[in-house]
Amino acid sequence: MDQDGLIGVSVGGIPNEGVQAKLRHIERHERRLWCYTVSVTILLTAGIASFALPALLSQFGDAYAVSISQAVRGLVGLILIFTGYMLYQQMQLSRLRRQLTEQAHSVDKVEMLAEEVYKLAVLDSLTGLFNRRYAQQRLRDEISRCKRHGHPLTVIFLDLDNFKEVNDNHGHEAGDMALNSFAERLSRATRGCDVAARYGGDEFLVLLPECKTGDVQCVLNRLEGVKVQLGEITANISFSAGWANYLPDESPEDLLRRADDALYANKRISKEQNVPAVLPA
Numbered sequence: 001m002d003q004d005g006l007i008g009v010s011v012g013g014i015p016n017e018g019v020q021a022k023l024r025h026i027e028r029h030e031r032r033l034w035c036y037t038v039s040v041t042i043l044l045t046a047g048i049a050s051f052a053l054p055a056l057l058s059q060f061g062d063a064y065a066v067s068i069s070q071a072v073r074g075l076v077g078l079i080l081i082f083t084g085y086m087l088y089q090q091m092q093l094s095r096l097r098r099q100l101t102e103q104a105h106s107v108d109k110v111e112m113l114a115e116e117v118y119k120l121a122v123l124d125s126l127t128g129l130f131n132r133r134y135a136q137q138r139l140r141d142e143i144s145r146c147k148r149h150g151h152p153l154t155v156i157f158l159d160l161d162n163f164k165e166v167n168d169n170h171g172h173e174a175g176d177m178a179l180n181s182f183a184e185r186l187s188r189a190t191r192g193c194d195v196a197a198r199y200g201g202d203e204f205l206v207l208l209p210e211c212k213t214g215d216v217q218c219v220l221n222r223l224e225g226v227k228v229q230l231g232e233i234t235a236n237i238s239f240s241a242g243w244a245n246y247l248p249d250e251s252p253e254d255l256l257r258r259a260d261d262a263l264y265a266n267k268r269i270s271k272e273q274n275v276p277a278v279l280p281a
Helices: 016-052 062-122 132-149 165-171 172-189 215-222 252-272
Strands: 153-160 194-202 203-211 225-229 233-237 241-244 279-280
Touching: 016 062, 016 279, 062 132, 132 153, 132 194, 132 203, 132 233, 132 252, 153 172, 153 215, 153 252, 165 203, 172 194, 172 203, 172 215, 172 225, 203 215, 241 252
Parallel strands: none
Antiparallel strands: 153 203, 153 241, 194 203, 225 233, 233 279
């Protein structure tokens, strides 16, 4: 779905990818520290062991033995200092990793909230298509592009025939099912650059940027044969359509009005022919 034009969501703080990269860097640094710790500890232990060998000590006098003993104590002190420093570093790294993990979770929650806000702002809660406000904003944007580049633009209004009878005879739940079935087919019938929206009630709006000759009929043909289950009956949904091509310097309101007029002209014809909203499949 295209998400341009109506709402821009920015998430404060460090992006989740940045947090994950920092966590990986900390883990590498932590492994290096452990390697240094093990290496230095082995070397110092080897040094102490070499000084402490009885075979070596037996060859020297008491004064030199005292000197060796002081050296051994000095090495032990270095080991303790180094070990304490490494433990401190490990504690600091663990604390930082904990903070970054919490921040990553917070960023994920904010992103989920931002996505929900986006959906509420631009999507119809029942059908999942774009809502009326977003469609109107996109229409203004597409008209601006038409003026800049001279591309064609077509607007289609769609209306389910005698939809009120579906609600009256089968209930509002059946009406919602009919709307969802039609919306799902409409979404598949349009291109990625098109905008399919529920304009209100049982009325839908489609924006076709750079619409070529015959594209409108192709979309309408793909909408034929939509079925809905009404109790034990599987029924086809019929609809009326009206469309208009953008004229130079035309306002969005005038373009929508012409498409709406075409829709209701075709809808009157359907009523005169007594076409029901649903036909047995």
